[in-house]
Amino acid sequence: MSILSLQNVSKSFESLKVTDGVSFDVPKGEALGIIGPNGAGKSTLFNLITGNLMSDNGKIFYDGRDVTRVPAMRRCLNGVGRSFQIPQPFEKLTVFENLVVAGAFGRDTSEAEVTQACAEILERTEMIDRANVPAGQLRLLERKRLELARALATDPKLLLLDEIAGGLTDAECQSLIQTIRDIHKSGVTIIWIEHVLHALTSVVERLLVLDFGRVIGIGEPGEIMESREVREIYLGIEV
Numbered sequence: 666m667s668i669l670s671l672q673n674v675s676k677s678f679e680s681l682k683v684t685d686g687v688s689f690d691v692p693k694g695e696a697l698g699i700i701g702p703n704g705a706g707k708s709t710l711f712n713l714i715t716g717n718l719m720s721d722n723g724k725i726f727y728d729g730r731d732v733t734r735v736p737a738m739r740r741c742l743n744g745v746g747r748s749f750q751i752p753q754p755f756e757k758l759t760v761f762e763n764l765v766v767a768g769a770f771g772r773d774t775s776e777a778e779v780t781q782a783c784a785e786i787l788e789r790t791e792m793i794d795r796a797n798v799p800a801g802q803l804r805l806l807e808r809k810r811l812e813l814a815r816a817l818a819t820d821p822k823l824l825l826l827d828e829i830a831g832g833l834t835d836a837e838c839q840s841l842i843q844t845i846r847d848i849h850k851s852g853v854t855i856i857w858i859e860h861v862l863h864a865l866t867s868v869v870e871r872l873l874v875l876d877f878g879r880v881i882g883i884g885e886p887g888e889i890m891e892s893r894e895v896r897e898i899y900l901g902i903e904v
C-alpha cells in the first residue's frame with residue numbers, strides 16, 4: 666500500500682511553473698531518492714508534500730487520505746516529518762531542548778512521553794553526548810544530526826530529508842548514512858533529496874529525477890543512472 670500518492674500536482678510562482686503535473690506513488694517502508702539540477706523544483710515538491718505550500722492543481726494522498734488542502738501542522742501531527750536544507754535550530758537552546766520543542770509541537774502525546782522519546786532519539790542519532798550543548802556551538806555534522814533528530818522528534822511515518830549530506834567529509838557522510846539506514850530499517854518511509862549521489866544510492870531503493878518541475882524518470886537507481894535522458898540532463902554527459 667502507498668503511504669504517499671501525488672496525482673498530477675502542479676505549482677507555479679507567477680509565470681514560473683515549478684511543479685509540472687507530477688505523479689508518483691511511494692509504498693510504505695520504501696526509501697526513495699530525488700535528484701535533479703539546481704532549481705528543478707525538488708524543495709518545492711517537499712513543501713507541497715508537507716503542506717508548507719498548497720498546490721494549484723492535482724491531488725496529494727497521505728496514508729490513504731486526501732491531504733491536498735490539509736495545513737502543514739496537521740500533516741506533521743499525522744506523521745509527515747522533514748529536515749530542512751539549511752538547518753535553523755534554536756541556537757541558544759540546547760540540543761535536547763530543541764528536540765523537546767519539535768516533539769511538543771509535532772506529536773500528539775503527553776509531555777512525559779515527548780521527553781522519553783527525545784532521549785531515545787538522541788541515542789539513535791548519536792547526539793546523546795551533546796544533549797546539553799547549545800545548538801549554536803555544534804559542528805556541521807552535529808548540526809545535520811540535530812536536524813535529523815528534530816525531524817524524528819515529530820514521530821514521522823514519512824520522513825523527508827532535504828540535502829542532509831551536503832558539505833560533509835566522506836567519513837562524516839558515511840556515519841550519517843548509517844544512521845539514516847537504521848531509521849529506514851525501523852520501518853520509516855524516507856524520501857531523500859540529495860546531490861551527493863553515492864550517499865543516496867547506498868540507501869534508496871528507487872530514484873526519481875526532476876527536471877524543470879517534471880518527473881523525467883523513476884525506477885531502480887542503476888537503471889535511472891544509465892538512462893540517456895538522465896545522463897544528458899542531470900549529469901551533463903553527452904551520450
Ligand SMILES: Nc1ncnc2c1ncn2[C@@H]1O[C@H](COP(=O)(O)OP(=O)(O)OP(=O)(O)O)[C@@H](O)[C@H]1O
Pocket residue numbers: 678683701702703704705706707708709710
Ligand atoms: N517562494 C517562491 N517564490 C518564487 N519563486 C520560488 C519560490 N520558491 C522557489 N522558487 C523558484 O522555484 C524554482 C525551484 O526552486 P526549488 O528550491 O524548488 O528547486 P530545487 O530543485 O530544490 O533547487 P536546489 O537544488 O538548488 O535546492 C527556482 O527557480 C526558485 O527560484
